[in-house]
Amino acid sequence: xxxxxxxxxxxxxxxxxxxxxxxxxxxxxxxxxxxxxxxxxxxxxxxxxxxxxxxxxxxxxxxxxxxxxxxxxxxxxxxxxxxxxxxxxxxxxxxxxxxxxxxxxxxxxxxxxxxxxxxxxxxxxxxxxxxxxxxxxxxxxxxxxxxxxxxxxxxxxxxxxxxxxxxxxxxxxxxxxxxxxxxxxxxxxxxxxxxxxxxxxxxxxxxxxxxxxxxxxxxxxxxxxxxxxxxxxxxxxxxxxxxxxxxxxxxxxxxxxx
Amino acid sequence: xxxxxxxxxxxxxxxxxxxxxxxxxxxxxxxxxxxxxxxxxxxxxxxxxxxxxxxxxxxxxxxxxxxxxxxxxxxxxxxxxxxxxxxxxxxxxxxxxxxxxxxxxxxxxxxxxxxxxxxxxxxxxxxxxxxxxxxxxxxxxxxxxxxxxxxxxxxxxxxxxxxxxxxxxxxxxxxxxxxxxxxxxxxxxxxxxxxxxxxxxxxxxxxxxxxxxxxxxxxxxxxxxxxxxxxxxxxxxxxxxxxxxxxxxxxxxxxxxxxxxxxxxxxx
Numbered sequence: 001x002x003x004x005x006x007x008x009x010x011x012x013x014x015x016x017x018x019x020x021x022x023x024x025x026x027x028x029x030x031x032x033x034x035x036x037x038x039x040x041x042x043x044x045x046x047x048x049x050x051x052x053x054x055x056x057x058x059x060x061x062x063x064x065x066x067x068x069x070x071x072x073x074x075x076x077x078x079x080x081x082x083x084x085x086x087x088x089x090x091x092x093x094x095x096x097x098x099x100x101x102x103x104x105x106x107x108x109x110x111x112x113x114x115x116x117x118x119x120x121x122x123x124x125x126x127x128x129x130x131x132x133x134x135x136x137x138x139x140x141x142x143x144x145x146x147x148x149x150x151x152x153x154x155x156x157x158x159x160x161x162x163x164x165x166x167x168x169x170x171x172x173x174x175x176x177x178x179x180x181x182x183x184x185x186x187x188x189x190x191x192x193x194x195x196x197x198x199x200x201x202x203x204x205x206x207x208x209x210x211x212x213x214x215x216x217x218x219x220x221x222x223x224x225x226x227x228x229x230x231x232x233x234x235x236x237x238x239x240x241x242x243x244x245x246x247x248x249x250x251x252x253x254x255x256x257x258x
Numbered sequence: 259x260x261x262x263x264x265x266x267x268x269x270x271x272x273x274x275x276x277x278x279x280x281x282x283x284x285x286x287x288x289x290x291x292x293x294x295x296x297x298x299x300x301x302x303x304x305x306x307x308x309x310x311x312x313x314x315x316x317x318x319x320x321x322x323x324x325x326x327x328x329x330x331x332x333x334x335x336x337x338x339x340x341x342x343x344x345x346x347x348x349x350x351x352x353x354x355x356x357x358x359x360x361x362x363x364x365x366x367x368x369x370x371x372x373x374x375x376x377x378x379x380x381x382x383x384x385x386x387x388x389x390x391x392x393x394x395x396x397x398x399x400x401x402x403x404x405x406x407x408x409x410x411x412x413x414x415x416x417x418x419x420x421x422x423x424x425x426x427x428x429x430x431x432x433x434x435x436x437x438x439x440x441x442x443x444x445x446x447x448x449x450x451x452x453x454x455x456x457x458x459x460x461x462x463x464x465x466x467x468x469x470x471x472x473x474x475x476x477x478x479x480x481x482x483x484x485x486x487x488x489x490x491x492x493x494x495x496x497x498x499x500x501x502x503x504x505x506x507x508x509x510x511x512x513x514x515x516x517x518x519x520x521x522x523x524x525x526x
Contacts, residue, residue, distance in 0.1 A: 151351040157319040160368045249355045
């Protein structure tokens with residue numbers, strides 16, 4: 001019984017995907033939806049098979065830009081989160097600015113970046129970074145700021161310095177928050193890269209979709225969407241697995257107390 | 259008998275006319291505290307909730323300086339955190355990413371001289387932690403994580419963590435408050451045995467008058483905020499004390515007397 005349930009759990013997402021594809025294909029065929037509006041899955045697949053080389057190359061461009069932007073986002077996110085989370089004063093001073101900054105639509109920043117850096121790789125990386133670092137900052141800061149006061153008393157009464165408390169307790173404590181934020185941030189980073197590529201690049205999936213769209217090749221546009229989704233899902237599960245490995249103690253609850 | 263021993267012993271904690279106000283508007287949290295705790299004495303502080311018992315702990319441990327008066331611990335005026343202190347609270351506050359053994363190691367990673375010797379003496383420190391866990395009946399649980407232990411076991415581990423660096427002064431802030439009655443009595447005995455073996459000085463803050471009477475040499479009753487020491491009561495029960503004693507008439511009479519004082523405070 002238990003194993004049957006497990007197989008079903010594993011199959012469930014694939015069943016949902018299959019159902020969506022079938023319904024989509026059926027709707028397109030039955031109502032004879034024009035390919036220029038919504039292409040059926042079959043034509044998306046045939047676009048994929050028609051241009052595997054170019055799609056792979058553009059995907060690669062998008063992927064490495066995203067990863068670099070994301071990497072910068074992690075570094076900046078950790079540093080800022082550390083600063084904000086470790087002192088009430090810094091928290092109060094910086095947080096409002098961060099929220100204001102984060103509410104600026106990043107698509108609106110791209111034209112500015114183009115003026116500064118030209119088109120292509122640099123604005124894509126920066127956009128990915130700008131859009132993804134905020135959740136990391138917030139989560140790291142929260143993890144550090146929500147230390148139990150009793151525990152801090154225990155350590156401080158032993159003569160622990162602020163740095164001791166941060167390293168021994170604050171950092172490990174904020175790790176689950178940090179890894180949770182990575183899962184959100186990596187998908188946002190893809191959004192950033194593609195948004196920038198759409199308006200300011202000669203390669204990458206964003207550019208591919210843009211140029212395919214302007215020549216009315218909707219199958220290829222949707223193929224681009226599909227590739228982005230697949231990359232984002234793979235990265236998401238990579239970080240989910242990493243999270244489980246690093247902070248399994250935070251997602252417990254299966255074991256009965258002895 | 260105990261009190262005779264205690265009064266001849268060295269002074270461990272000395273409060274002289276101590277006030278503490280957290281902020282200027284709020285008034286004093288505790289006021290005009292005068293008391294002396296001898297080395298090796300087991301002191302319990304009881305009082306209605308919000309009377310500043312925890313504030314008292316912060317003063318003893320050096321986490322807060324007094325607004326007025328002076329606090330002397332182990333012969334020196336308290337100016338900052340004291341490394342000779344071990345603390346445990348109602349919440350066990352064990353680190354969930356460390357095993358029980360590694361949780362016990364935490365104070366040793368902070369307090370000198372252990373801290374500097376950590377690399378060379380790790381095995382020896384582990385041995386010490388294991389031995390301590392054994393005295394509270396936690397052998398076999400060294401490699402378990404706190405969330406795999408029951409509440410009572412977590413609290414035992416928490417008390418071990420407070421004792422691992424051989425503190426001269428153990429501060430306990432309602433350590434058994436969250437436990438069920440049976441586990442609580444069991445841990446009273448654990449604490450009693452640890453104390454009899456090592457004879458550190460204990461300050462136990464509690465709501466439980468039976469707990470205070472069973473464990474302590476001296477019980478202090480605090481008033482409502484601003485907290486003052488209203489009563490000092492020496493517990494004349496012979497040691498070693500067995501749990502059975504809690505059903506004796508003498509015991510009940512003492513608890514009753516303390517209860518009356520608390521009741522009077524609550525009415526005012």
